[in-house]
Amino acid sequence: MATSAAAPASSSRPALSLPPSQFARLQPHAYLLAHLSPPSTNNQPSIRANGRAPTQFRVTSANAGSLTHTNGSAVVRIGDTAAVCGVRAELLHTEDIASWSVSQATSSNKSPRSADQTEELGEQDDNETIERERAHIEDLNLLVPNLSLSTGCAPGFIPGSAPSSLAQSLSHQILSLLHSTRLVRADDLRIWYQPPSMGPEELERHNDEEQMDVDTAQNDPVEESPREIKAFWVLYIDIMIISLAGNAFDAAWAAVLAALRDTKLPKAWWDVDNETVVCSDSISDARKLSLRGLPVASSFAVFEADAAAGWRAAVIPEAAEMKAQRLARKGGVSERWLLADPDGYEEGLTQERACVVVDKDTDGKVIILKMEKNGGWTIDTEDLQQLVDLSSQRWEEMKRILDEC
Amino acid sequence: MASPLVLLPGDEVPSRHLPSNKSNPLKLGPGLRLLSQPSSTSQNAQSQHVLTATQAGIVTTDAKRNTVSLLSFPNRRYIPTVNDLIIAQIHHSSVDYFHCMVTPHTAHALLGQLSFEGASKKTRPMLRQGDLVYARVLSIGLGAGAEVELTCVNPATGKSEPGGLGPLNGGMVFDVSTGMAARLLRASSSSSEQNESIDGLVVLSELGKKLESLGGFEIAVGRNGKVWIDCSNAGESAVKATIAIGRCLQTVDEKGLGPADQKKFVTRILREMKLVS
């Protein structure tokens, strides 16, 4: 702005002005603050530097099934953050599990059939079924998510370097959310074998002498030999963040969700003669995973107006006092803003974060599956309530996007 | 001080605990800071400022000097502060400096080759690795990675002030906690004749009395938690006496013995070591 620099000194305004892009780099906090709190004279609404309203999420798109060599895949893009997720299923034979025969003997001999039937009923699982699910999925590690940031997704991440602590903690968050939401049903991952029914004496002989005289079975229908699990599918869920512009978790989780919704497992069965698991290569036989619900993650950041709060030697008010102040100031100038779906620029300016994962049941009732808040003390109960409401709005939006992809 | 006032970070110092001396400005010790109440919130205009603790500690006030400070945990690592007296060990020397160890695992402190009393190019002390120096912290530099500089001479007068700065010959060094070192320094700096137990410490005067027959002893206390003791006057029992004094100081430190216990312990140790009957 050479013209303004050369302007006559009589003008009382400072002679130096900067283009917005430079202002944003030099004074990022003041730049965002100027956007969020426009002067009251011009009737502008409070808007973020990226043009969004404070509670507006970025444009989200999802595309499933783009990787052909995986069992399921998805690309999710939230603004400039893009995550690719691929799911690969591999077989885990129960005979390869060291503790399998022991744990079966203690836990699952009681009526495995009935347990499976209750599971089909949906949410009314009894405790034993849940425990068996947990034992199978969590103890056998049937879900293996891994998140990679070393794709050169942002200037700080060098390709080929060791996983950063951010990548590791995101991997853990995804794994722990997969476990706590029980998104994947263990029964989808089990490969059963139903031994041909035979009388008790034949069964004994069959086991002891390894004779395969199936034809001799004159079974009575009541005495059914129990089904047994011969193998499990292990889902390797690999997530690559190919472009990182803030809010990696939402994008990564949406990609995992879309990829799992896309995942098809081939029909597999135990082949008695070859003593191995055989898969059908016909696509029509393949079965989709039946996921439990649709958990959608929404992240938020808190932008504080006072940039130098950390420098100021001021008393931090008591929580109750802070609330009273906020109420008193209601309608006036806000001192902090809740920003939905922060981008990279905003993440650099905020410390306090919140993340809410919600789902809705068939009646439309909101269920919270995860709620995190850390890094500051300005978010209180009312704010969290507001964030849950925002997240449930976001859930509708994401459901539409994921259903379309 | 029957029930001491213990503060945790964020706690305010109650105004009734502050010294009421109005003539001097109030001085704040470590662990406290002055915070301003945001003007919009303070209903009562009289308390615009509050004193809050930033560490856990016991509030102590000195009405005479009008100070208030917080006594935090005494077993802290020593962090150099300007004008502290410390005992440093020479690690190696270069052209201009001796490189000294003040605390383990920290960068070496620098001691100028010429910063001794009456030192010149020719008369400077030839210190070797492992030698001990009683020195004053001259400067600590600013920011991370800054070098600590030591001196054994007052640059203004050219004398080793306070007395005794310079190389420590003979004797032995014992480690005590930094809190104990501070107590010892206070106890030895104030004239011990008039007030027998400075900070509840009678061990030194007791040892002095008991060991007078052996020719007394010399002691140098470094703020970095080191005590140097020399009993070379004691003849053949010099080593024994040195160790006895060191043990007394360390035990008093570790167990926090009270004045009566200190006296008892000194008597016991000296008897055990057959120094006095």
Next chain:
Amino acid sequence: MSEEAKLSHTLVVSDLSAKQRMWGPRSTKNRESFFHDAAGPYASPSSLRTTSKTDTRSPSRQSNSGQRKPTTWLSFPLEFSFSTTMVGPTASLSNLSRADGSASFKCPTTGYKILGSVNAPVELPGRRDALKPEEATVEVFIKPGNTTAGVGERYAEGIIRTMLQKLILGRERGFPRRGVVITLAIVGGGAIARGDSYLTLLPSLLHTSLLALLSGAVPMSMTYSAALMAVSKSNVIVSNPTLVEAKAASSLHVLAFSSKGHLLLNESQGRFDFDTWKTVQQRAHALCRGVELPEVDGDIAMEAQGDSGTAEGFVRETVEDHLCRDYAWKINTE
């Protein structure tokens, strides 16, 4: 010389020495109930006796007992969960002589025992470009007892670091461009497997870090206290659940409150609705800071009387005890 052995500064001895304190009403009756009531493998007297070096309980034994009786655990009457809350944690301060600050903390209900050390301010060599020029860098390391640190530890480290960064006054003299390094070793209690929830361990880790920071005299703006809460399948809120209760719960919550009442940290997982969470928050607040009392202006002596038995009161008492012992010479002479 028995006195001498009791107060020795070595770690193993100090675990059992008089340095320990019980949380909650300190009568012998409660002390006994600690041994009898708190059933399960985690709080048995034998586990109390184990020290950091000799903890031989294998993870396999833990998981077996966990699997064997989940149904019986669920049917425990409600008051059982309260009886465990009466048993408080034990802690000792400054038990490592080389570190600037250190603390050990044992939570009786989950059985975890954490040893924490704080070094501050320290130079972080080789990292000068990454250091912030105007404030201290906070680093947290969690070392599991039986394996190397994995993704779960990274996650918990991140949570603790984010929370502490806001509380540590990294702009005080001597701190900018330097580091505050907190190392937390899990020396007792069950192992946390890959993908397990870290929430059961989080309050113990938070309390250990706080005590270690206090003993290291790291400047902080406030202190905090944390609580682990579980909501069982039958919608009963269990304060300070045991590991088995936590595993069977439908949702788990960790909340941390500042000493001025702010909600500093919330980590919730499982299935729950917002009203449940609000109740959980109130219960956790009561557990951490006691029931809400009318504010007494700046009168700390008054407050200190009211909050024994809470997590905050426990921290305060532990620190007060230690300071009073350290400065016994001063308190007695003046």
